[in-house]
Amino acid sequence: MVYTLVYENLKHRPVRTLLSALAIGLGVTMMLTLVGLGEGMMEDQAVRARGVGADLVVRAPGSSVVGMGSLSMNQNILNFVRSQPHVVMATPVGIHSTGGVSSIMGVNFDEFSAMGGGFKFREGGKFADQGEVIVDDLYAREKKLKVGSTLHTMNRDWRVSGVFASGKLGRVMIPLALLQDLASANGKITMIYVKLDDASRTQEVIDGMKKQLPEYPIYAMEELIKQFSVSNLPELKAFIGVVVALSVLFGFLVVFLAMYTAVLERTREIGILKALGAGPGYVLGILLRETVLLAAIGSMAGILMSYGTRWLIATFIPASFVQAIVYSWWPIAAAITLCSAVLGVLYPALKAAKQDALDSLSYD
Amino acid sequence: MAIIEIQNLRKTFRSGDVDVHALAGVNLQVEKGEFLAVIGKSGSGKSTLFHVLGGLTPPTSGTVKIDGKELTAMDEAGRTRLRRESVGFVFQKYNLLPTLTVRDNLEIARDISGVKGPWSEQFLDVVRILGIEGKMDRKPRQLSGGEQQRVAIARAIVNQPAILLADEPTGNLDTENSDLVLGLLKHLNKKFGQTVLMITHDPEAAAFADRTVQMRDGLLHGA
Numbered sequence: 001m002v003y004t005l006v007y008e009n010l011k012h013r014p015v016r017t018l019l020s021a022l023a024i025g026l027g028v029t030m031m032l033t034l035v036g037l038g039e040g041m042m043e044d045q046a047v048r049a050r051g052v053g054a055d056l057v058v059r060a061p062g063s064s065v066v067g068m069g070s071l072s073m074n075q076n077i078l079n080f081v082r083s084q085p086h087v088v089m090a091t092p093v094g095i096h097s098t099g100g101v102s103s104i105m106g107v108n109f110d111e112f113s114a115m116g117g118g119f120k121f122r123e124g125g126k127f128a129d130q131g132e133v134i135v136d137d138l139y140a141r142e143k144k145l146k147v148g149s150t151l152h153t154m155n156r157d158w159r160v161s162g163v164f165a166s167g168k169l170g171r172v173m174i175p176l177a178l179l180q181d182l183a184s185a186n187g188k189i190t191m192i193y194v195k196l197d198d199a200s201r202t203q204e205v206i207d208g209m210k211k212q213l214p215e216y217p218i219y220a221m222e223e224l225i226k227q228f229s230v231s232n233l234p235e236l237k238a239f240i241g242v243v244v245a246l247s248v249l250f251g252f253l254v255v256f257l258a259m260y261t262a263v264l265e266r267t268r269e270i271g272i273l274k275a276l277g278a279g280p281g282y283v284l285g286i287l288l289r290e291t292v293l294l295a296a297i298g299s300m301a302g303i304l305m306s307y308g309t310r311w312l313i314a315t316f317i318p319a320s321f322v323q324a325i326v327y328s329w330w331p332i333a334a335a336i337t338l339c340s341a342v343l344g345v346l347y348p349a350l351k352a353a354k355q356d357a358l359d360s361l362s363y364d
Numbered sequence: 365m366a367i368i369e370i371q372n373l374r375k376t377f378r379s380g381d382v383d384v385h386a387l388a389g390v391n392l393q394v395e396k397g398e399f400l401a402v403i404g405k406s407g408s409g410k411s412t413l414f415h416v417l418g419g420l421t422p423p424t425s426g427t428v429k430i431d432g433k434e435l436t437a438m439d440e441a442g443r444t445r446l447r448r449e450s451v452g453f454v455f456q457k458y459n460l461l462p463t464l465t466v467r468d469n470l471e472i473a474r475d476i477s478g479v480k481g482p483w484s485e486q487f488l489d490v491v492r493i494l495g496i497e498g499k500m501d502r503k504p505r506q507l508s509g510g511e512q513q514r515v516a517i518a519r520a521i522v523n524q525p526a527i528l529l530a531d532e533p534t535g536n537l538d539t540e541n542s543d544l545v546l547g548l549l550k551h552l553n554k555k556f557g558q559t560v561l562m563i564t565h566d567p568e569a570a571a572f573a574d575r576t577v578q579m580r581d582g583l584l585h586g587a
Contacts, residue, residue: 271459272460
């Protein structure tokens with residue numbers, strides 16, 4: 001019977017119920033979107049790293065495992081790497097940040113392409129001269145580029161010569177030597193991708209290299225890909241913590257205001273219930289159930305809205321951000337929302353439970 | 365056998381720096397199955413008596429026994445229990461829950477009292493007598509004032525309380541509906557032996573009761 005009253009109360013003010021649920025849902029969406037971005041971008045990095053087709057990678061001393069990196073490694077080391085047993089191919093890559101999460105990648109195209117089994121061009125082909133650039137299809141969609149379009153980056157205009165299927169490490173590529181020149185980093189690279197004649201010997205080759213290059217991080221590609229995890233990004237974890245705290249505060253305030261208003265509005269009805277013999281626990285139970293239902297509707301709305309944010313990101317900024325749907329966070333976000341909602345209803349519910357029956361009945 | 369026993373009941377309110385003696389030593393006995401009307405002008409203290417007897421406010425002093433339960437010694441939880449178990453209210457403004465249907469307004473009173481299961485034959489009879497059996501799925505706003513008051517009467521006796529307290533039950537009704545509601549209260553009193561204590565300022569309404577007592581300046585006359 002109490003559930004009928006709870007349901008009817010929520011139904012009685014549909015706009016307020018809907019707005020409250022949506023506002024609660026926004027907190028859920030914030031959490032799911034942020035966690036989804038973290039997971040999605042890590043997954044995307046892993047897919048693109050796999051697309052290189054290498055067995056191992058040599059990175060610059062002191063560089064982060066999952067970071068973008070910079071042109072800081074001496075290119076001379078390339079000859080050493082190429083001379084190692086079982087190495088059939090080693091190709092240098094340069095990465096230069098162009099602001100935010102964007103970067104431009106320098107490659108020796110033929111070598112890089114051969115290692116990964118070739119580029120699949122949607123249109124056009126590889127860069128032919130110093131003023132040309134190739135971009136992946138997601139970047140082309142985000143920036144509305146096609147073959148022949150002009151892309152302005154690194155303080156100059158580039159002609160797009162080809163649009164390739166994404167999954168080849170970088171989204172924007174130019175010749176490595178040109179990148180080094182423009183970045184004033186001649187002779188410097190970011191990493192070296194290595195292909196072996198026998199992938200099962202990867203660890204053996206890494207061990208051999210490490211003896212002679214002890215300060216260089218050298219990873220098997222599969223090992224590196226496993227490192228692409230949100231747990232390896234302490235800054236992101238901290239940021240998620242901040243967003244969760246904001247969501248708790250947001251949910252608390254929304255429920256507090258909604259239920260405080262509801263309690264004021266229903267003063268007389270609370271008086272009627274008390275006249276019928278309802279104790280404080282009964283009144284408290286009604287408001288708590290109402291809040292739990294509101295939080296449940298809000299959580300579902302928040303989950304649905306996270307699909308909306310994923311669609312928006314995939315449609316308008318597919319190259320900059322990738323949002324995954326992280327199912328394991330659904331119950332976590334819902335539980336956090338429920339806790340904040342229950343915290344939010346406590347004061348209004350206690351106020352209602354303590355209300356004097358006679359005063360409430362006299363309320364107009 | 366007295367179902368309500370009141371001795372030297374006083375209720376004093378503080379209004380600013382002044383003590384207002386709403387009940388100044390009321391004595392009253394109401395027998396089980398009696399229909400009593402308490403008549404008085406506005407400010408005479410009759411509503412305060414209604415609130416004290418219903419456990420809506422504690423008395424200042426004196427003795428009040430309802431169905432053998434001493435009300436004076438009760439705390440808030442005790443008075444809540446009294447309202448749940450022994451008292452049914454009919455208010456001037458009906459006080460139905462606006463979001464619930466007629467059926468659910470009756471059910472919630474049972475739910476609060478912890479009563480489960482189908483309605484008893486006696487209560488189904490009451491519903492028929494009150495003429496609300498065809499209105500069960502309607503919300504209060506879809507009912508006339510007279511119909512709402514009949515639902516309120518049904519709700520007041522759904523748990524078979526020891527006493528039914530009615531505060532100006534016809535105050536918001538026209539003459540036709542007033543006579544209908546009062547007639548129904550009398551009928552329920554006679555048919556089921558339901559004790560009714562009605563507060564009114566209207567002598568015509570009071571005439572429906574078996575006995576009438578007059579309230580003046582916080583005291584009962586003719587009790």
